[in-house]
Every structure is written in structure tokens, then in C-alpha cells.
Amino acid sequence: MSQQDLEALDVGAIREEFPILERTFDGEQLVYLDNAATTHTPDPVVDAMSEYYREYNSNVHRGIHHLSQEASIAYEEAHDRVAEFINADGREEVVFTKNTTESENLLAYSWGLNELGPGDRVVLTEMEHHASLVTWQQIGQRTGADVEYIRIDDTGRLDMDHARELIDDDAAIVSAVHVSNTLGTVNPVSELTDLAHDHGALSFIDGAQAVPNRPVDVKEIGADFYAFSGHKMAGPTGIGVLYGKRELLEDLDPYLYGGGMIRKVTFEESTWGDLPWKFEPGTPPIAEAVGLHEAVDWLEDIGMDRIQAHEEEIARYAYEQLEAEGDVEIYGPEPGPERGGLVSFNLEGVHAHDLASIMNDHTVAVRAGDHCTQPLHDKLGVPASARASFYVYNTREEVDALIAALDDARQLFA
Structure with a gap:
């Protein structure tokens, strides 16, 4: 994409x-x-969800009447749209959950325990969110598997030499954050995935x-599995996605049971329905799926390349302004291809x-806090950090407001 396109x-x-x-306060x-x-x-996302509730609010896959048919089509099309968005091979590889955390737990319980x-x-x-760290920690304790952590270096990047030591023939799965929610580090996830596959790990x-x-x-x-949340991508809360390669999802048993995910039930046993429905029991997040579909459309209308460029430009500006203050410690890599659109820091x-107050x-x-990365903050030697994180609607002027507020904090704690 040309610079002219990005500036548009x-x-x-x-x-x-x-x-x-x-809003004002x-x-x-x-x-x-x-x-x-x-x-x-x-x-547009709010309108799409309102239209669902006003026009065709009904449960999916359970009714022959018109409303249920309309809701079912919308729900299935949301899977199709998300699959297209991340280049998955169809709706069978897209499971809707509540959030990234539930996606992680689905895999941990369905695959890990077994x-x-x-x-x-x-x-x-070492930079994992608690959604990953706590989940695999607990699964390790239940199964006897060892949980090891790839070190980060002084710049907030992964020590890939250490990664190659840990990812050996004993490794069963490598679980890594794509972009750190604390350091902003963009990890080499393709390289980590290749290392895992070289040793037969997921x-x-x-x-x-x-x-x-x-x-x-x-x-x-x-990656064999990939997860994300709707509420961090201009979509609604209450819906997340677990992508999984079809052949792997086919082999997994569900860990939640109930209606909507079964093929046949007798008093003695049950069999499971087709993908992805066997992992989506009960009434699913229908309105949220409609909203997520619209959010994906909205993002792609803008262009993901342009969103990335804008967010990184604002984060770079924030990093430079904070660094110029002299009494601010910033965590994570310097601005560049290996840093995303957030800055964690302490005054x-x-x-x-x-400071947040x-x-x-x-x-x-x-x-403000540990951002669900307590062990990482322990490694950094700080109890907490402040984090400014940016999106497509943020401006340099808003960063300037952040910097101006630092002076008030200095005066109060001088």
C-alpha cells in the first residue's frame, strides 16, 4: 500500500x-x-445488533419458522465472514466462544487434559496473558506435564535461542501471544509455529x-489454533473465536455439553454434531455474532493495513513523547516492526x-496494574505499570493530553 493510500x-x-x-466529564x-x-x-455494529433484536430475534438451528431461519442464516454467515477475514478454510474451522480466554480453555480441556x-x-x-499462563499452569498440575517459559531479553523480545532449547521432542504444544498486551512486542509466531511442528508439537x-x-x-x-475476541476489534463483548485446523477439531471432544451440539442422544450415550456446532452448546451469542460480522465488514472497509499503520504511528509518537520526558520508564521494544500499538510505562x-487516577x-x-501479566511484571521488577493503548480513532492531540497530565502527577508527588 502506498504512503498516499495510508494518508487517506x-x-x-x-x-x-x-x-x-x-462524552465529557x-x-x-x-x-x-x-x-x-x-x-x-x-x-454500524450497534445498528446491526439492534436490527437483530428488532427484526428477527430468535434462537438458531431449532426452529422451522421464519425468524429462526433468518437468525440461523445470520449466525452461520457470521462464521463464514470470520473465516474469510483470517483466511481459514470455512466455517468448520471457526468456533464462537465468549472470548479469547474461553477459547484457550476449550483447547486446554478438550485436548490438554486428554x-x-x-x-x-x-x-x-514469559509475556503470556493470564488467559494462557494460568490455564496451562493448571492443566500441567492436573496432568503432570511440565510448563516452561521462553525468556524475554532486556529489550522485551523473545530469546529465540532459548526457544529452540525448550521446543524439543518433549514439547507437546507451544502457546504464545502474537502481540504482548503489556510490552507491545510483536512475536515471531510463524517461526515459533515452525519450531513446534519440527518437533511434532502443536x-x-x-x-x-x-x-x-x-x-x-x-x-x-x-498455527494449529488461533484465538481472538470481538470486543477488542470494534465488535461486541461476549463473543470470541477459536480457529482450529479442521482435522484437529474433528479429533477433539467437546468439554461443554448440552443442546445444539449433539447428533443423537439416548439414555445411555450421546454423539456429537458437525463442526463447528459440536463446540457451541446451548443458545449461542447470536446478536454478538451479528455484531462481529458487521465489525469485520467495518474494519475491512477501512483496510487492515491502514489501521495497523495509523495505530503504530500514534504509538510511535507516544513512545517518543514519553521518552523525551526523562523521568518515564518505558517497557518493551523501541518503535518498529516488532512493536504494536501500545505503550506501558511508569513515572x-x-x-x-x-498515575491513572x-x-x-x-x-x-x-x-493501570499488571494487565493480567503478573509474572512478567515480577520479572520487570515493578508492581504495576500504566498502559496507553491506541486504535484507529485516536489522534496525536490525545497523546498530547496524556503528556500534559504527567505534569500534574509530578507536582502532586514532588
């Missing part, structure tokens, strides 16, 4: 589709920089911070929670 992004017009960004307009936690939802045992190794990274990639803001091709990455002498006094919304 009209942030002002995009912001008009998010009325929430016009004590006369100051909201500056929302907590997008790694949840992005906001544009009007396949792992003493002598097996689960390989994670690969799982947590794409919660990647799919919303960059083109993702699951075939190009080669000298001010706890991150206090002061930011809120200026109507600047940032995250």
Missing part, C-alpha cells in the same frame, strides 16, 4: 461513528487510551492484540494506580 485515513470521519468519544472531552482492554463500538502427561512439555513465553497463538489492528492470515502463520516516584482527573483513560 480520515480519523475525523471515523470518530463520528463513535458517539461515546464525544467536568467539561473535558474524553480521551480514551484503553483500547487493549476494550475498543469502542461504531454505530493428551498431556508426565514427560510432556508445554512451552509458553501451536496455539493468542491473537487478541493482533487481529484487531493488523492483517492476520492463519494459513501464513501456520518515577508515582505508582501506576495513582490523576490521568482520569484530566479525563484521560489509561490502564
